[in-house]
Each structure stands twice: as C-alpha cells, then as structure tokens.
Amino acid sequence: MTDQHVSQQRTEQQHEQADRSGYTHGVKRRSTSLSWLARAAGVGLSGVSIGFVVLFMFVLETDGDLTLITQPLPMQIALALPYLIVILTLGTTAGSLLAWRYRYWSLRTRIHQTILALLGFAFCWQLSTLGFLAV
Amino acid sequence: MAERIGTTTPGATVAVVSGEEPILTKGYGAADADADVPVRADGTMFRVGSVGKLVTYTAVMHSVEQGVLDLDTDVNSYLGDSAVTVPATYDDPVTLRHLGTHTAGFESHLDPDIVADPAALDSLETVLLDEQRSRIRPPGELVGYSNYGAGLAGHVVAEAHDRTFEEYVQSEIFDPLGMTHSTFAQPVPADQPGDLAAPHIRDGDSFLAADDVYIDMCPAGSLSATATDMAAFMSAHLGDGAVGEMRILEEETAKAMHSRHHVRHPAVTNWRYGFHEYGSPDANLIGHSGATVNFTSYLLLAPDHSAGIFIAFNSTPSEGPKAVVDEIVAEFGLQQAPTTPTPASRPGGQERTETVAGEYSLSYLPRSGPLQVADLLTHLSVEPAADSRLRTRTLEGDARRWVETEPYVYEEVGGHDVLAFEITDGEVDVLHMNSEPTGAYQPVPFHERQLVTGGVLGSAVSGFGLSLAGWGGYSAWQQWKQHRTDENPDTEGSE
Numbered sequence: 185m186t187d188q189h190v191s192q193q194r195t196e197q198q199h200e201q202a203d204r205s206g207y208t209h210g211v212k213r214r215s216t217s218l219s220w221l222a223r224a225a226g227v228g229l230s231g232v233s234i235g236f237v238v239l240f241m242f243v244l245e246t247d248g249d250l251t252l253i254t255q256p257l258p259m260q261i262a263l264a265l266p267y268l269i270v271i272l273t274l275g276t277t278a279g280s281l282l283a284w285r286y287r288y289w290s291l292r293t294r295i296h297q298t299i300l301a302l303l304g305f306a307f308c309w310q311l312s313t314l315g316f317l318a319v
Numbered sequence: 320m321a322e323r324i325g326t327t328t329p330g331a332t333v334a335v336v337s338g339e340e341p342i343l344t345k346g347y348g349a350a351d352a353d354a355d356v357p358v359r360a361d362g363t364m365f366r367v368g369s370v371g372k373l374v375t376y377t378a379v380m381h382s383v384e385q386g387v388l389d390l391d392t393d394v395n396s397y398l399g400d401s402a403v404t405v406p407a408t409y410d411d412p413v414t415l416r417h418l419g420t421h422t423a424g425f426e427s428h429l430d431p432d433i434v435a436d437p438a439a440l441d442s443l444e445t446v447l448l449d450e451q452r453s454r455i456r457p458p459g460e461l462v463g464y465s466n467y468g469a470g471l472a473g474h475v476v477a478e479a480h481d482r483t484f485e486e487y488v489q490s491e492i493f494d495p496l497g498m499t500h501s502t503f504a505q506p507v508p509a510d511q512p513g514d515l516a517a518p519h520i521r522d523g524d525s526f527l528a529a530d531d532v533y534i535d536m537c538p539a540g541s542l543s544a545t546a547t548d549m550a551a552f553m554s555a556h557l558g559d560g561a562v563g564e565m566r567i568l569e570e571e572t573a574k575a576m577h578s579r580h581h582v583r584h585p586a587v588t589n590w591r592y593g594f595h596e597y598g599s600p601d602a603n604l605i606g607h608s609g610a611t612v613n614f615t616s617y618l619l620l621a622p623d624h625s626a627g628i629f630i631a632f633n634s635t636p637s638e639g640p641k642a643v644v645d646e647i648v649a650e651f652g653l654q655q656a657p658t659t660p661t662p663a664s665r666p667g668g669q670e671r672t673e674t675v676a677g678e679y680s681l682s683y684l685p686r687s688g689p690l691q692v693a694d695l696l697t698h699l700s701v702e703p704a705a706d707s708r709l710r711t712r713t714l715e716g717d718a719r720r721w722v723e724t725e726p727y728v729y730e731e732v733g734g735h736d737v738l739a740f741e742i743t744d745g746e747v748d749v750l751h752m753n754s755e756p757t758g759a760y761q762p763v764p765f766h767e768r769q770l771v772t773g774g775v776l777g778s779a780v781s782g783f784g785l786s787l788a789g790w791g792g793y794s795a796w797q798q799w800k801q802h803r804t805d806e807n808p809d810t811e812g813s814e
Contacts, residue, residue: 226786227786227787227790229783230782230783230784230786230787231783231787233779233780233783234780234783234784234787237776237780249693250433250612252689252690252692252693253429253430253433253612253690254433254435254532254612263689296786299782300782300783300786303778303779303782303783304779306775306778306779307775307776307779307780307783309775310772310775310776310779313691313766313767313772314689314691314692314695314772315685315686315687315688315689315690315691315692316689318687318688
C-alpha cells in the first residue's frame with residue numbers, strides 16, 4: 185500500500201468517524217471523500233431504484249398503459265431513471281471495490297455495500313431485459 | 320346497448336345491416352359529455368382506429384383489380400420513387416399479401432406513432448422512414464399484428480397511383496359509397512360534414528371529455544366515420560363489392576378478399592385479406608377491432624347470413640364493443656353455441672400436456688423498448704392438469720380449462736376458444752389461440768419468465784428498501800443519541 189493510499193485511508197476513517205459523530209461537513213469536502221461518495225452512490229442507487237418503481241407504477245395506474253406510447257412528462261422522467269440507476273450501480277460497485285481494497289468502514293458496512301452493488305446489477309439486468317435500457 | 324350508456328361508455332354509435340338494408344343505425348348517449356351533445360348515427364363521427372385498416376386493404380384490393388398492384392410482388396418494386404424501402408433481411412421479399420395478413424415479420428412497436436399535437440403530424444412517407452421497423456421473422460411464417468405494415472400498404476397504394484392515400488380512398492371508396500361523413504384526414508377538416516365525437520376518460524362514476532390524439536401512420540388507424548357510413552361500407556362487402564348501382568370492387572375481387580390468405584392452423588381463426596376470422600373457425604365470421612387512446616370499435620361481417628355489425632364507443636372501457644358484438648352474434652345465432660368438447664381418445668395425452676406446459680408471449684408485442692413490460696404482463700402460463708387436460712392463466716386473472724380434442728389441439732371448456740400447438744422435435748414451436756388472431760404465442764426463455772423477473776426485481780427493490788429504512792433508522796438513532804448527549808452532558812461524560 186502506498187503512502188498516498190494510507191493517507192487516503194486515514195482520511196476516510198477520519199471522515200467516517202466525523203460522520204458518525206454527527207459533525208457537519210461542507211459539500212466540497214465530502215464530495216472529495218471517496219468513501220463518502222461510495223456510500224452516497226449506494227444510497228442514491230437505493231433511492232433512485234425505488235423512486236423509479238414508484239413513479240413508473242404511479243403513472244401507469246393513474247394515466248393508463250397508453251402512457252408508455254404517449255409518454256407524458258412524468259413517464260419521460262420515469263423512463264430516464266434507469267440510465268441513472270446504471271451509473272449509480274457502477275458507482276456503488278467501484279465504491280465496494282475501493283472499500284475492500286482500502287478497508288473503508290466496518291466489515292458489516294462493506295458487505296452491505298457489496299450486496300447493494302450486486303442488487304444493482306440484478307436490477308439493471310432486468311431493466312435491460314424489459315427494454316428500459318436501449319443500447 | 321342503452322344499458323351500457325353512462326356506465327360503460329358515455330356514448331356509442333351502432334350500425335347493423337342485412338345485405339344492403341340497414342336494420343339499425345342509431346346513436347346512443349353523449350358525443351360530448353361535458354357539452355351534453357347527443358350521438359347521431361348519421362352525423363357524429365367516431366375515431367374507429369384499426370377498423371380503418373379494412374378501408375386501407377379494400378383500397379389495396381381495388382388497386383389489384385385495376386392491375387396496378389399485385390399481392391405477391393415485392394413491395395419495394397412499387398416504391399421506386401419513394402425513400403421508403405423494406406430491407407432485404409431475408410431472401411423472401413415482403414409482399415402486399417404479407418401486409419394484409421400481418422405476416423411480413425416486422426418488429427412490432429404497437430405504437431402507430433400517436434401524437435398529441437396535430438402540428439407534429441408528418442407525411443406518410445416521412446413517418447414510415449422515421450419509424451422504419453426491423454424484420455425479425457421471415458415473411459409468411461407467423462402472424463404478428465403490425466401497424467407499420469398497414470401504413471406501408473397505404474403508402475404503396477399512394478405511390479402506385481401517384482396520389483396521396485387520403486385522395487385515393489376518397490375518390491375510389493368514400494365517394495362511390497356516399498360515405499360523405501368519413502375521412503382519414505387529421506385533424507378532421509372544418510368543412511367536413513358531421514361532427515367528431517369527443518373522446519372520454521372515466522372520472523369515478525362519470526366521464527370527462529379528453530383531448531384527442533392523432534395517428535401519424537394514417538392508413539393504420541386515422542379514420543373518422545359515422546355509423547351510417549360504416550353501414551354502407553359493410554353493405555358493399557356483403558354485396559360482393561357493390562351497394563345498389565355503386566360498386567367499389569368487382570365480385571371476383573371481393574370474394575378473393577374474403578377468402579383465406581394465411582392459414583395459421585386449421586383448428587383456429589385464420590386471415591382473410593385485411594379481415595381476421597372471428598369466433599368458431601367454421602362460422603365464416605370475419606371482422607376487425609379498432610382503438611385509439613380513448614375510442615374503441617368493432618366491425619363484424621357474417622357473409623353467410625348477409626349481416627354486418629359495427630359498434631363504436633367514445634371511451635375505452637374494459638368491456639368494449641366486442642362484448643356487444645358477441646351478444647348480437649349469440650342472439651341472432653350467427654354461430655353455433657359452444658358444445659362440450661369431446662376428449663381425444665389417442666394415448667399419450669398426459670405426456671403431451673407435459674410437453675406443452677410453459678410460459679408463452681405474443682408475437683405482436685414489442686421485443687425492445689419499455690413496452691416490453693406489456694409483453695411480460697400478458698404472458699400466458701400453460702399448466703398440465705388431470706385427465707390430459709390443460710389449465711391456462713394470465714396475471715390479469717384469466718384462468719381457463721382446456722380439453723384435448725386432437726393431439727396438441729385443446730378446446731376451451733365452456734367456450735369457443737381453441738389452443739393449437741405446433742411441435743418440432745418434441746418441443747413447442749408456436750401456440751395459436753383461436754381468440755388471438757393477431758398474433759402467435761411463442762415459448763418464453765427461462766430468464767424472461769414472470770417468476771424470474773418478478774423474483775429478481777422484488778429482491779432488488781426489497782433490498783434497496785430495507786437499506787433505506789436501515790439508514791433512516793440509524794440516522795434517527797444517532798440524532799436521538801446526540802440530542803440526549805446535548806441535553807445531559809454530565810451523564811454522557813460519566814459513562
């Protein structure tokens with residue numbers, strides 16, 4: 185492990201401790217923290233995935249199946265989310281790899297992050313199977 | 320019909336003919352529920368959707384009769400002056416016979432390019448270019464309903480006569496039949512005789528007028544017509560091309576149009592030219608359904624009884640005009656009532672039920688894009704049952720039982736429907752359902768089955784949900800702990 189990585193790891197641990205202590209940090213400082221970005225990707229993946237399912241079902245239920253053809257704005261927004269889910273899955277996966285490599289967080293948190301990445305891939309696989317991801 | 324007004328649909332228009340004579344042409348309910356305008360059979364036009372394809376294919380047959388078109392010639396040979404062309408994906412070319420029986424093998428997108436703004440409408444040539452469909456099956460192999468195919472047929476007619484499709488239909492079909500209240504034009508021109516009914520959406524127990532939409536592939540579904548005009552159209556077909564002195568097709572041409580052009584399976588409904596068979600395959604009933612976003616319609620001809628039925632709603636209820644047609648067919652005995660199927664006496668019935676068990680999807684549903692969800696939701700599950708019987712079910716709750724009457728042919732218990740399986744090397748190649756003439760069912764790969772898709776999606780969403788809940792709970796606990804610490808600094812410090 186290089187000095188730079190050791191330094192990065194210390195910084196991540198300090199950030200995690202700081203987060204747990206409830207201290208607030210500026211957006212700029214947090215956004216340069218790889219561990220914070222990795223967790224943010226996991227949270228984003230979970231939130232956006234559920235948001236996609238809820239919005240898609242809501243539009244279908246309220247305005248009917250033909251919204252898939254007529255595509256009003258709420259349906260257009262829903263149909264854009266799968267691409268964001270792909271990006272967040274890749275981000276969560278990268279975060280998981282970094283977490284195992286540089287021992288971010290506790291073991292339990294790393295396992296959780298890895299499970300999220302795997303769920304993300306499974307979700308993206310089915311989104312692709314169902315035609316939400318045009319290649 | 321009157322009982323359905325206000326509950327099933329705000330308005331309806333009906334035409335029933337016996338040969339040349341209209342028995343009933345009547346409007347029911349409101350053309351516009353908001354303005355309280357009544358439906359008039361001879362003055363209120365309804366958007367008839369895909370029923371308009373029958374006019375398009377009549378125009379094709381008219382051109383065949385004139386010697387301008389041929390049903391078995393490569394359609395590309397008529398498109399020399401057009402930028403539209405059918406790709407040479409397979410050795411066999413796409414012909415007008417394929418287009419009229421939906422067997423060209425185009426990938427389906429379901430959408431006939433519906434637009435909400437009339438300013439977004441394009442010329443037919445532009446639409447066909449922009450919406451070019453891939454060829455995913457050799458032509459003539461399987462039925463897969465295609466709006467693009469109907470649009471292309473209309474374009475071929477227009478190109479062959481060097482006129483627009485609308486002009487040709489107007490002069491060769493509408494004018495001779497006196498269909499003055501019919502048009503493919505969108506929006507309906509201000510000087511067009513008659514008034515267009517408003518489309519409606521359900522609002523609790525009532526209906527609200529909605530904004531109309533426009534079908535860019537106009538030959539596939541932009542026709543607006545009154546019941547009186549559709550009565551004339553039906554009479555012309557029942558009269559082998561003529562109503563009184565007015566003739567749109569020669570007798571021979573009309574008979575050719577009404578004959579079979581594609582046989583899916585002898586035990587199920589097959590395709591005439593533009594028309595599909597209805598009900599029992601032996602009943603010689605032919606028709607077509609239609610729908611736009613908020614209109615539905617159905618047209619049925621019973622040539623043996625010289626009877627025709629046209630019904631249109633200005634709404635899209637779950638129980639549409641076909642249900643009314645079914646009642647009229649039963650009431651007037653246009654086909655025999657269903658009988659109890661006689662089980663096949665051939666051995667091996669139970670093994671055959673095991674062979675055909677599985678999950679199937681319809682050929683006319685999209686294989687790309689988000690409309691694939693419609694495919695997933697309409698999968699048909701076939702399961703073996705006792706005594707060599709089958710059970711079928713869909714997610715929508717359509718559960719039925721079937722009895723084998725011939726090897727790999729099953730008749731519905733208590734209905735007219737039939738399942739006919741084509742088997743190759745001991746495996747199901749395709750499943751034809753009598754009541755689904757517009758497509759064929761094909762086996763679904765394991766990874767695309769409802770259980771797999773539902774399981775994976777359900778697991779993923781549950782995992783994401785539990786994670787969010789966990790994070791939320793952890794964050795709340797942390798804040799509560801911090802709050803306690805702030806409130807009791809001494810206690811915290813002594814721990």
